[in-house]
Amino acid sequence: MYRQLIAPFGMLVLLSGTAFAQIGNPAGMGADTRMTEPGIPAPHQTNNQDRLFAQLLAAGGLPEVEFGNIAGDKAKADAVRQFADMMVRDHTDANAKLKDLAEAARIPLPTELDPDHQVVRDRLDKLTDEAFDEAYIKAQIVDHQKTAQLLAWEIAFGEDAEMQRQAAAMLPVVLDHLRRAQEINAMLTGAGVRILPEAMAVNDQKR
Template structure:
């Protein structure tokens, strides 16, 4: 009798252990389902896509984006100076137009950069800063002449760079360049008109 009670207890104990093992296995399977490789892949998809977007940019795109960002910043800074230091109304109006149009273009470029996960420069290069510093020192007619004499060749060069990106660039950056060219051509015409007035 004693032996049969011990046998029953042993069987009950083994059954309980087996149930625990089954429960443990089931829980493990549930946790595996919760952290499946598919879910992990979904979590890293966004960051991977962003890295791939950056690496897919051509050298042409990167060079253009950097130059456009720095050039756009400079146009806004100089436009603000023109509105204050200029004496000819055409020069002042041109400066205000530069601030408005290039601020808009700069914001579009920043939006592109965020989407492409590309870090744009946030400062002018040394030569650009020197140009800004020199123009800050000029006032009235001296400023008008120096500013417009800079804006005409500057916009010719910028238009060429945007046309190159429009032909050789890729994706949204190419579309941005193409869309911006007519505005830049308007700037060039206004700068040439102002140049005639101050000679």
């Protein structure tokens, strides 16, 4: 589903300078949107992009915490355990904030792993030691690339201003997670992983 929605990482560069100018996205408003004043949606007004964003972000946030807890117990490398602890901490907080926003906007969120993440969970359950560490970190690279692009998509095309602000706040954090995961993967495998320059440019500008 991500593949149908997500623009290339180059989009993140564009958003680094224009994200806050897009808040409210007048071009994407639904016909029934209530306004606080002309051109400014009332709080918690959503369009299709907001609703799909919230559901996809929740579907990605659930396994971050669940897999992080698993890695906290099973990981062999200290760097992997520390990364997993960070995932549990940061994504528990992000999931709680998203839940509050979704409840205010009456958007139902998933509460169980989706099929793709269940496959990853089943594989991680069978692995130990170095094999577990490598599989967990590689899955984290993929998930954080998807999440970064999903956040960029919401910033550009969402209508709910609070969701857009949450996406803008999360984006540099997720990009930092991605960078750390890539560095750990290189350490574990002895092979460098190419960090997308566009993504790193956004992360540097956000600091």
